[in-house]
Amino acid sequence: MxxxxxxxxxxxxxxxxxxxxxxxxxxxxxxxxxxxxxxxxxxxxxxxxxxxxxxxxLVAYKKIIGTNLFQRSLFNTVLVTFVGTVLSVIVITMLAYALSRRYFFGKKFVTYYLVITMYFSGGLIPTYILITNYLNLENTYLAYILPSLVSVFYVIVVKSQIEAVPSDLVDSGAIDGAGEFRILFNIIIPVITPTIAAVSMFLALGRWNMWFPVLLYASKKTMWTLQYYLRSIVFEKSLIEQTVLTAGENIEADIIPPQNYQMASIIVVALPVVCIYPFIQKYFVKGILAGSVKG
Amino acid sequence: MARKNDILIELNEKRGFKKSRDLPIYMLLLPGMLLLFVFHYIPLFGVAIAFQNFIPFKGVLGSQWVGLKNFEYFLKDQNFWRVMKNTLEINLLEIVFGFPFPIIFALLLNELWSSKFKKTVQTISYLPHFISWVIAAGIFRSILSPSSGIINVFLKNVLGMQPIHFLSIAGYFRPILIIAGIWKGFGMNAVYYLAALSSIDAQLYEAAKIDGAGKWRQTWHITLPGLKNITIVLLVLQVGSLVTIGFERIFLLYNPLVYEVGDVISTYTYRLGIEQVRFSLTSAIGLTQSVVNFILVYSTNRLAKAVAGWSLW
Known part of the structure; x- marks a missing residue:
């Protein structure tokens, strides 16, 4: 001592x-x-x-949870989080596995094709025009899910984990006559499950906290997500507060929810994440560090 | 048996196209590459509308080409230079005040004797990272509200002051922005530094102690050099995300009264493009922004290489 x-x-x-x-x-x-x-x-x-x-x-909570708008927003959030995360993880793992192969025809091209997307993007407006004008995805879940489905950053993270799998293991499967898909599902995925779990959590958190695409692509309230619902509840009020200062009292005053109501919405939306995060934080820490090594 | 031979050839890394080897790989690549093509490459080529007078119903092919007219327009626009200035200034404040905070936090956390307390503090410090900016901004707006926020209640009841409209006064807006950024991000950002700290060889400290180096000298000669590389990496990344940084935070906290000090390129682009539907003009700004961004990342990277012998690529 x-x-x-x-x-x-x-x-x-x-x-x-x-x-x-x-x-x-x-x-x-x-x-x-x-x-x-x-x-x-x-x-x-x-x-x-x-x-x-x-x-x-708990009146405020009962009121909120009882509204159709809240229930619908919750449903949308859960749906988009689940479907978006599952699809993302599948596509990302497939890309990562393919890129982890030592050689295939065109590997260099594919690598550049992916990495370029990390450094250059068309930006907000061309994407917006594509989705609203050409693909007509307004008010669909696809507009929330598809544009951000592939994250090349996570492809690199997963790929580096797959490369760390001992090559004997992969080669033995290959010599037994297993095809690429069987090697991926039976040999690779069981070994890299922790990484896939970590990546899923990153992606799921991003989806759960998503609201900006709703602002861009949803005109119907039935397409709201929880975060967007909260934004409207909390922020309209302060918008109204400001407008009251300048415009007098003739705004639809009964729409303004009492303070309890607003604070309860913040808590309801924050609660799931606040409850879950102590159990999943270690994956995030690992994931961040894994990303910083290879990213 | 054919299969087995193919694989042996693959192990020898035979070059050129080989159907039985490459086709399954292409099938794995296809969905991801297709999605990137549609949602990344098409918009990338879509910046062509920056050189057009784009009219939605005429489409990209039918709209009139106007050369550099959009660029000339915004370079003469005072609002553009205002948001440019704000973007740079807010980022500078962020680097001066926000960036060092996680480093200091990590250093101090590392000095705690009780590992249980250390773990508790660390876990709590992650919490704001997990909640969304909508929630965080909601909390900040609530406690800063002039009519019902607890800070103004305190100012009024205890100090007898008039309520302050924190989020509508230019002088307060930027500090609030920086504090909100620190509040939300310092815990997770400290993770990098804590990892670097734990990877410093304990023998170095032992040797320093035997040589009679005190706590401060150990920190100066061993701990801080150990953090140098990760600090440079994160600084380069921070500068690299300069033009997009803080969109959600600013968008959710600002209002027209503080545009003068708080409006940045990303928020301006949103209002101009989506709300005022000036697609071509906004794309021209977006394109300029990407180019500036790339130059920034590239030059900070070169600088990091020259100063620290380290670079991103």
């Missing part, structure tokens, strides 16, 4: 206090929002709620 000097002890105490402040800076805002969402409306309207709830009521 090494004796610590007084200076080191003081530093340690200061350091711990700094870390506690960091924890507070992250958790207090969330706690405050949560407390407003479950407090009595009288305490909320008089702005008395600080860190802890005053009284208890």
């Amino acid at each position: 090494i004796r610590k000097s007084t200076g080191e002890k003081i530093f340690q105490v200061v350091n711990i206090m700094f870390m506690l402040m960091i924890i507070a800076a992250i958790l207090f805002p969330l706690l405050h929002i949560f407390s407003i969402s479950v407090s009595e409306s009288s305490a909320v309207t008089t702005l008395k709620v600080g860190l802890l709830p005053i009284g208890f009521n």
Whole structure:
């Protein structure tokens, strides 16, 4: 046991206090929002709620969860997250496996073809025109799923993992007469499952948090996602607040949800991720580091 | 048996097209390459509309070609130079204030004695990374709200001040933007530095201690050099994403009152292109932006190579 000097002890105490402040800076805002969402409306309207709830009521939650719009948005989010992630992982793994082969005719071309997409893109407007004018994908799930289905970055991550699979294992399968698809499914995928799981989680989180394509491509409320739903609920209010300053009171005031309602929507949308993340964070850390090695 | 021979040949890496070997591989490549063609390469060639007066119902082939007219137009446009200036300034602030924070956090976290506390802090620090910008911006907007936000309630009740419209005052907007960025990203960004710290050879510290080096000198001569490479990588990447950085954050926090200091290329492009439907003009800006971006990535990469002997490619 090494004796610590007084200076080191003081530093340690200061350091711990700094870390506690960091924890507070992250958790207090969330706690405050949560407390407003479950407090009595009288305490909320008089702005008395600080860190802890005053009284208890779940009316706002019941209201939100009961609306068609919320249920529909939740359904859309789950659907897009699930289908988008599964399709992405399949296509990415197929690309990664093919590229991990030592040689095939045109490998160099394919590599350039993929890497170029990481550095150059047509940008927002050409993509928007393509999807709305030429492919007519407005108000379809395809507009949310297809454009971002292939991420070359993850192809490289998965490919480097496949290359790390001992070649004896692959060659023995090849000599037994297994085709490419069987080698991929029976030999490669079982070995790289942790990587595929990590990549799936990255992709799923991205899909779950998606809202911008909704803004671009959805004109119907039935196509909203949870994040877009939240954006409308929270942000229209502040939009309205601003407009009230300039335009007087004649805006549809009854549409403005009470504060409980807004805070409860934030919590409802945040809750699944907040509950799950402690269990999946280690995959993210691994994935980030794997990406930084090869990316 | 034919199959077996093919594979033996493959192991010898025979060049040229070989149907039985290459066709299955092409089938694996096909869906991904097709998707990239449609959603990446077609828009890439679609930037041609930057040189047109594009009219949607006439299409790309039917619209009139106007040469560099769109480029001339926006180079004369004051708004363009304003968003250009904002983009650079906000990024500079981000690099000066936002970029070092994860490094400091990682260094301090690494010094904690209790590994349990360390792990707890680290796990909590990841939380903001997992929630979306919509939620994060929602939280920031709520606590900063002039009428009901807790900060203004505090200012009013405790300090007796008038409410401050934080998100509508130019002077406050950029600091809030930077703080929001740090809040959301520092935990995950620290991961890179913590990994680098844990890969520093413990023997170096032992040797330094025997030589009588104190904590500060160890940090200066061993720890910081150990972080040099990853710091340069991340700095290059940060500069590389300069033009697109912070779109969601700014888009979800700004309003017309702070366009003067908060409007950046990506948000301007969105408003001009999608809301005002000026497709050709916006594509011209987008194209310029890509070129500038590529030059930036390329030159910072060269700089990194010259300074640190390290580069992305």
